[in-house]
Amino acid sequence: KQEVTQIPAALSVPEGENLVLNCSFTDSAIYNLQWFRQDPGKGLTSLLLIQSSQREQTSGRLNASLDKSSGRSTLYIAASQPGDSATYLCAASNTNAGKSTFGDGTTLTVKP
Amino acid sequence: NAGVMQNPRHLVRRRGQEARLRCSPMKGHSHVYWYRQLPEEGLKFMVYLQKENIIDESGMPKERFSAEFPKEGPSILRIQQVVRGDSAAYFCASSPTYGDYNEQFFGPGTRLTVL
Numbered sequence: 001k002q003e004v005t006q007i008p009a010a011l012s013v014p015e016g017e018n019l020v021l022n023c024s025f026t027d028s029a030i031y032n033l034q035w036f037r038q039d040p041g042k043g044l045t046s047l048l049l050i051q052s053s054q055r056e057q058t059s060g061r062l063n064a065s066l067d068k069s070s071g072r073s074t075l076y077i078a079a080s081q082p083g084d085s086a087t088y089l090c091a092a093s094n095t096n097a098g099k100s101t102f103g104d105g106t107t108l109t110v111k112p
Numbered sequence: 113n114a115g116v117m118q119n120p121r122h123l124v125r126r127r128g129q130e131a132r133l134r135c136s137p138m139k140g141h142s143h144v145y146w147y148r149q150l151p152e153e154g155l156k157f158m159v160y161l162q163k164e165n166i167i168d169e170s171g172m173p174k175e176r177f178s179a180e181f182p183k184e185g186p187s188i189l190r191i192q193q194v195v196r197g198d199s200a201a202y203f204c205a206s207s208p209t210y211g212d213y214n215e216q217f218f219g220p221g222t223r224l225t226v227l
Contacts, residue, residue, distance in 0.1 A: 032214055043203060044155075044218040089155070093214050099145060099168060100216060104154035 002027045004092050006103035013080055014111050021075040021106045023090035028068045034100065035064050035075050036089040044089065048075070080110045114139070116206050116219035117186075124225045125194050133189040133222045137206030144187045145216060146179060149201040161187060194226045 003026045013019050023033070032051050036044040048057045048064040050073065056065040063076040073090055087107045091100035117136040125131050137144050146158040160168040161181035172179070176194075181187040191198055201223050205216040 034215065036218070041223075043220040044205075046215060046217060049215045091155075091216075095214070098214070099157040099160055099171070100214075101157065102147075102155040 002030075002092055002094055002101040004090060004101050004103040006088075006090060006106050008106060009104065010107045010109070012109040012111065015080060015082060017080050017110075018076070018078050019080055019108070021077070021088050021090075021108070023073040023075070023103055025071050025073075025092045025101075027092075027094060028071050029094060030068065030092045031095055032093050033064075033066055033073050034091045034093070035062075035073075036091065038087045038089060038105070040087075047088075077108075080108075082110045082112050084108060085110050116204055116217050118202075118204050118219035118222050120222060121220060122223050122225070124227060126227050127195055128193050131191040131194050131198070131224055133191075133202050133204075133224070135187040135189070135204030135206075135219060137187070137204075138217055141206035141208055141217075143207040144181050145205045145207075146187075146189050147203045147205065149203065149221075151200070155203065158189075191224075194224075196226045199224055199226045 005024045007022050034049045035047040038044050050057050050066040061078040066073045087105040089105045091102045093100045119134050142163050144161045147155040149155045157171040159172050159179045164183050176192045178190045201221045203221045204219045207214050207216050
């Protein structure tokens with residue numbers, strides 16, 4: 001059974017700082033790992049999807065890495081902005097068409 | 113191309129009533145997933161459907177909950193005889209039919225409040 005953990009549960013940083021969010025999973029036989037952003041009371045916005053054959057994906061100031069052997073993924077946010085404040089969720093999928101297992105998220109606050 | 117649509121966005125029911133939540137996947141997507149997010153908790157998988165088929169319902173409560181994805185029309189998550197513990201945000205996601213990717217696109221959710 002896949003289990004996904006995100007640490008820390010909450011993180012507060014000053015504007016402009018680079019930061020890393022962590023995601024670990026117990027079953028390394030994943031098909032892909034997806035990072036999402038969720039704003040309070042809103043739905044989920046997909047940020048990055050990393051296939052099992054890939055080691056990282058980049059989009060703008062975001063970079064996500066995947067290390068299957070250690071069961072870890074990280075989301076790197078460069079030059080953080082107050083608008084980045086949200087909850088960030090990672091989700092692991094063990095098949096190419098099936099459920100994803102979510103972590104509980106890291107709530108990020110970027111202070112002006 | 114419209115995103116995943118869910119309605120209603122907010123639903124209030126009294127204990128014992130029925131709740132029907134609707135999800136229209138993105139155009140070209142035939143895989144639909146339902147997740148539930150209880151207050152202050154993470155998203156939990158409920159059910160995975162393709163057109164006219166339930167593929168994986170391992171996350172569905174054994175009683176009162178059912179889901180369908182008919183050949184025509186939206187996917188429906190139905191909760192009978194709702195209780196206060198059913199109050200949560202219910203999210204639907206869809207993914208493409210073809211290709212190697214299982215990238216899931218989420219709708220805005222339906223927030224169910226049971227009085």
